[in-house]
Amino acid sequence: MTVGNLQLGGSPSVRLHGRGNKVRICPLWSTTATSLTRLVADRNKSEAVFLGRTNQPLTRFGIYRLVTQYAAMAGETVPTLATKRVSPHTIRHTTAVHLLRAGVDINTIRAWLGHVSLDTTHIYAEVDLEMKAEALARVDISSLRPPPRQPSLPSLMAFLKTL
Template identity: 50%
Template sequence: MNKSDEKLLVGYWLKLYLADYLPIIKNGSQNTIKSYSYCFCQLLSFIKSKGLVVSKFKIEDLTLNIISDFLNSIEVVQKCSVTTRNLRLAAIRSFAKYVSSVEPQYLLWYSRLKYIPNKKENIKTFEGAAQPKIHYLEKEEMQVLLNAPDKTTKQGMRDYVLLMFMYNTGTRASEVVNVKISDIHIGSPNTVSVVYVRGKGNKTRPCPLWDTTVKLIEPFLHRSKDDAVFLNKYGNPITRFGIYELVTKYAAKAAELMPSIAKKNVSPHTIRHSTATHLLESGVDINTIRSWLGHVSINTTNIYAETNLKMKAKAIESCNLNNPDLKVKPITNQSIITFLKSLQ
């Protein structure tokens, strides 16, 4: 295939966009690059499912109908939220804008894609203001999820500790993967153990660790201070998508024992929502929860107070929460799917 023909293909432009433009020219964060790579992996898998050949798929084939059907499948088939659907659309728009800026012949194509609207998910709160709906696990459901891994195996124990750490800290998946051994400070018997979490905007916040979590995580700390705390089975730092697969796997297992879990589309962020809600139910003040989760605005944290109807209906029992550098990839002739997965 000659150069002019190659420049007609989606795969050609995706490699330039993700390996050159986004990390180098745009200076995109590693989370953005990983998220966008995952989006296009999903998109190309969807295209393949339609009987189309990914390696021969052209820019002009990426039509309004194809993208609309893909976004619809994210919500209907994969049961993802409207927010996730809109994030996928944002990635596609960004890619299309880049392509059209380099090759003006695609300006009309890009302008057509801009007609695909974002969706709004509005849930009325007590005061009538529109707020996003918060999905969280009840305490009993959370305990069943924590008990899902087989703790008699090395892998199962790692998974259990990871789930407990996420529940304790309320960290985002993108924050968990960046936690290093040096970020965890084990206190003396009279002081609190903490983990320093790097959140959005590269801001660091301290988060207290329960005694139960400390006992579980200590065996993972006997390595180099610069090592990631949580590794995959190959000895590499676990990825955001590795965490997602882990959580959904154990959620499915937990749902066999407690069917109510199956209705909640459990993801890593569900655990974060559960932490916030359970802290609120325990009587922890909203500003402390804001600091715990790393929210910039108190309004974000207030959503939990609005969502939790039980807080307004009865007195809450005390909650026992203590139950047991991305490198730019070289452009090669590897398949576009393999290339996208290498960035995640």
């Protein structure tokens, strides 16, 4: 991602090139835009936004290393996190589930993730059993009555004897 891919003015956003050379524009929180503005101040539009220790563009392997490193550090204070495998994809998946739980429609999440097919994104809806339980709990069934009991029917043998 280059500095030129950032739009940090009025409606902050970033233009991303994904797998298969797909391009999408994603909005940014104003706090993120503020941080990025400070990070890229006085830099050329063709320069990479994120640089590694040697001032070279950060690669996907560098990002993976940073995520796992900080997840391990967080695991020291959050013991349940220490046993989990955290990767950039984990963050992507977790974000999608949080969006779904917040009530964002599945088609918007599909566009956010850059999925071509809604079927790919539908996996997130299938995965979240907690959301299904919450939806079930919101349904008021207190006014429902059990169906009336069927009157006893004569037994099959009694019927056959009458033939």
